[in-house]
Amino acid sequence: MKLDTSHMRYLTPEDFKVLQAVEQGSTNHEVVPTSLIHQLSGxxxxxGTNRSISDLAKLKLIAKLRNAKYDGYKMTYNGIDYLALKTMLNRETVYSVGGTIGVGKESDIYRVSDRNGTEKVMKIHRLGRTSFHTVKNKRDYIKKNAKNGVNWMYLSKIAAGKEYQFMTLLFAKGFDVPEAFDCSRHCIVMELIKGYPMRRLRKHKNIPKLYSDLMSFIVKLGNSGLIHCDFNEFNIMIKDKVEDENDPGFVVIDFPQCISIQHNDAEFYFKRDVDCIRRFFKKKLKYEPKSDSTMLDTDGFGDGYKYPYPLFERDIHREDNLDELLQASGFSKKHPGDRDIEEAIDAMRNNISYDSEEDVASGDEVNSEDGDSDGEYYYSESDEEDSEGESEDSLEEENERIIEALSTGIGNLRMDSLGNYILEE
Structure with missing residues (x-):
């Protein structure tokens, strides 16, 4: 879908108000009634509203649905393009739009510049193309929002917002990704990388280092809690010029499909990312490192290192929680270690432990005179029967005192580490 901005300069503020009204009404209307458009436009x-509607319809920024049961209009991709550009123009992140850099299966890439003449890249998400209708089934955050038949423009907004979050945080964490400058609706403005896609790479001055750096990127991303899921020669940009020795010479793009390492299929997608790089280097660059047990260096992969490529179980060890911060697909708030903490807290609440299975079977009493038997307190069933009535009375009396203190505000209350109120004397 071609981005045509030639009519944008002729639109009046009233036209943009009506266009925004159609966008706002589209959140709960497939076809926005004309009366609602007038009401939302203000x-x-x-x-005046009808005149703006007529002009916008002629420019194909809004469209009238055939055989609709009432008079109304719906937003088109051209219309949402104009709204996104207008927003970024007001923020001064975009001043002019140039030609197309590339067209992907789910996005269009344009060259833009700001008021100072700095060249940037604008990525426009175009979900819903006939060749990519399965996107709803592949991404959890889209599947969740597409249950009730949400339109593709709304899903494009979600994907753009998700990618902007990923890029912003990853860039701040020192990953080799483009710097993101702005995001409006389904459009992202980011840094222009002077280079070319890795799919066009046939020669390189240091192929083993490039291979090792790419594999290390996958592992570093995994240790931070994320898996790219589309790590291949199409989403890796090779720079024309390497700045210094610490510059790996590449930049990774395209992040809306990232998932958490807690995802049920995390190991599968991690292996697929690794296999994509191995296959490209073997087929196009004739490079396939072999395992060498004599090498001890495990900081990289390939020639000169112990392992030829990373494995999920062996090399991924959580060092950061980017998947939690970004709420990546497959992330669960309960980390694996949290289950151990919850079991420990339950044991503390129950305050029950037995020395052996024989003690449980015989009901023998096991006491610790000094109270420091490995930090545990033991008691027998007979102790429980003798003190059951007395403990219930004392607990009931203490609960009544705590309730009275909470209701009157009189009393010295504090809360322990388990969230229980304690009435101090």
Whole structure:
């Protein structure tokens, strides 16, 4: 879908108000009624609203649905393009739009510049193309929002917002990704990388180092809690010029499909990312490192290192929680270690432990005179029967005192580490 901005300069503020009204009404209407458009636009005159609607329809920024049961209009991709550009123009992140850099299966890439003449890249998400309808089934955050038949423009907004979050945080964490400058609706403005996609790479001055750096990127991302899921020669940019020795010479792009390392299929997608790089280097660059047990260096992969490529179980060890911060697909708030903590807390609450299975079977009493038997307190069933009535009375009396203190505000209350109120004397 071609981005045509030639008519944008002729639109009036009233036209943009009506266009925004159609966008706002589209959140719960497939076809927005004309009366609702007038109400949401805030224009005084109905005739002025109708005039703007007519002009916007001629420019194909909004469209009238055939055989609709009532008079109304729906937003088109051209219309949402204009709204996104207008927003970024007001923020001064975009001043002019140039030609197309590339067209992907789910996005269009354009060259833009700001008011100072700095060149940037604008990525426009275009979910819903006939060749990529399965996107709803592949991404959890889209599947969740697509249950009730949400339109593709709304899903494109979600994907753009998700990618902007990923890029912003990853760049701040020192990953080799483009710097993101702005995001509006389904558009992202980011840093222009002077280079070319790795799919066009046939020669390189240091192929083993490039291979090792790419594999290390996958592991570093995994240790931070994320898996790219589309790590291949199409989403890796090779720079024309390497700045210094610490510059790996590449930049990774395209992040809306990232998942958490807690995802049920995390190991599968991690292996697929690794296999994509191995296959490209073997087929196009004739490079396939072999395992060498004599090498001890495990900081990289390939020639000169112990392992030829990373494995999920062996090399991924959580060092950061980017998947939690970004709420990546497959992330669960309960980390594996949290289950151990919960079991420990339950044991503390129950305050029951037995020395052996024989003690449980015989009901023998096991006491610790000094109270420091490995930090545990033991008691027998007979102790429980003798003290059951007394403990219930004392607990009931203490609960009544705590309730009275909470209701009157009189009393010295504090809360322990388990969230229980304690009434101090």
């Amino acid at each position: 224009l005084r005159s109905l005739s």
